[in-house]
Amino acid sequence: MAPGPVGPTGSTVCSATIAAGDGDCESTERSRLRADLASASPSMQPRPRHRLLLLLLHLLVALAGAAVSHSHGGAAEDAACRAANRTGGAEASLRADRLTVLLSGYSERRLPLLRAIAGAYAAHPLVHAVLVLWCNPATPPRLLLRGGGGFPRGVALRRAASASLNSRFLPRPADIRTAAVAVADDDVLPDAAALSFAFTTWQQQQQRGNSAPLVGFFPRSHHLDLARGRWAYTAAEPGRYSMVLTKFMVLGTGLLYSYSCAPGLAPARAVVDRERNCEDILMNFVAAEESGAGPVLVDAGSVRDWGDPRNDANAAGADEEGGVMKDVGLSAAGGLRHWEKRGECITxxxxxxxRMPLRYSYGKVVEATVGDQGLCSKGGRLVRCDQE
Incomplete structure (x- = not known):
């Protein structure tokens, strides 16, 4: 048999067209490969070495996948959804006359303010429970439980396994015993009248259908940017909006399960983890899809917002060292890029x-004014006629 072509190292390479039965070249080539491997690692035979390399590769891939899942809260989502599935059918036992407040915290600088806000919510007669969801895994426990007092009575602390913003919407059947929840930031506090009115408005919406739309105080909108071929995220237009923010929103407890456990939303939740943003936009998508309606904006009482960058610098709120609070949030830190990124999330x-489930809403729900609406001239001014 004629020798085959010569390889780059001078060794003979078997032809690809060896006839059946002419196995001499194949046998020689296999022997040469075994010899090369043995010389490269004399103490290890080629097959065990290959198996070990494959085993190490699979182990590294598994560890990397586990790390990504853990860092993005995937394991927490799975556990929460399994727990919710085990309590399926318990919706009928949820209290409709009270709500649970889910108060998110991350910044250690805001802890004094967070404690005060949590205590104010817990004192409200319509609030059944307050859960502080602490989403900063790096915070030492001693800082959260400073002086042994921790948070006020009636406030439960739940530490998230990761910093994932999706943790805000995890179903928590062991903690939530109400049909509605209020999701709130750690730098916003509606007064008692505003909170009561927002919850009452949600109850009225819930009575009209199977799934009530979101109810909130802070509206935003979207529109199609034809020049750029993408969606834009904007402030609420005059008389029209399509989203409310998680600064404060009231929603049905069932939406927590829809957001966190729907397999079809997994890629969208991954976007939230990747961008560290836009969880409120995704919840608006979910709520609009289920209710078939846009959110409801309410106007009652007053809502204190320490995180708004328009606060006066010396009155925005401070931590124990006097540091200003207003520059901690995502929107304050991001500037115009923050708005651009949120438009990218919508797209x-x-x-x-x-599909695009977001729906526009028009107008807002306001507290009814009891008394005459007519205006009379009194003392050179136009005032309500029933005003003394």
Missing amino acids: EFHRLLG
């Missing part, structure tokens, strides 16, 4: 879902 959610 990406639309692409992933294959």
